[in-house]
Amino acid sequence: MWEEFKIRLEQAQISGDIEKIVNEFLTTRVPESTVLDYKWKIDLTNASHKAKLAKWVAGLANTRGGILLLGVKEDGDTGDESPSRGAAGE
Numbered sequence: 001m002w003e004e005f006k007i008r009l010e011q012a013q014i015s016g017d018i019e020k021i022v023n024e025f026l027t028t029r030v031p032e033s034t035v036l037d038y039k040w041k042i043d044l045t046n047a048s049h050k051a052k053l054a055k056w057v058a059g060l061a062n063t064r065g066g067i068l069l070l071g072v073k074e075d076g077d078t079g080d081e082s083p084s085r086g087a088a089g090e
Helices: 002-015 018-027 047-061
Strands: 036-039 067-070
Touching (some): 047 067
Parallel strands (some): 036 067
16 A cells, blocks of 8 residues: 555656545555654644654654655544645644
C-alpha cells in the first residue's frame, strides 16, 4: 500500500491532484508504520512543538523516508467530515 501511495503522490504533485490522492489514502485508514506517521496538532509558535516536528522529520529521514501527515489523528481521522481538511499534527 505504501509504495502505491508514494507513486500516486509523486504523480499528483505533477498533475496538481494532491488533495484528491491524500483524501483517498485517508479513507482507507492505513495504519502508521516506519514510513507513515499521523500527527494531530502542532503549534509552530511553540519551541517545544518545533522540536517535536524536527524529531518526527528526522526519524523518518533516518529510516527509509516516508510521509508525515499533519492534521490527522493516529487512526486516520481528521476530525472533520472531509478527511483532507486537517490542519496540523501532534
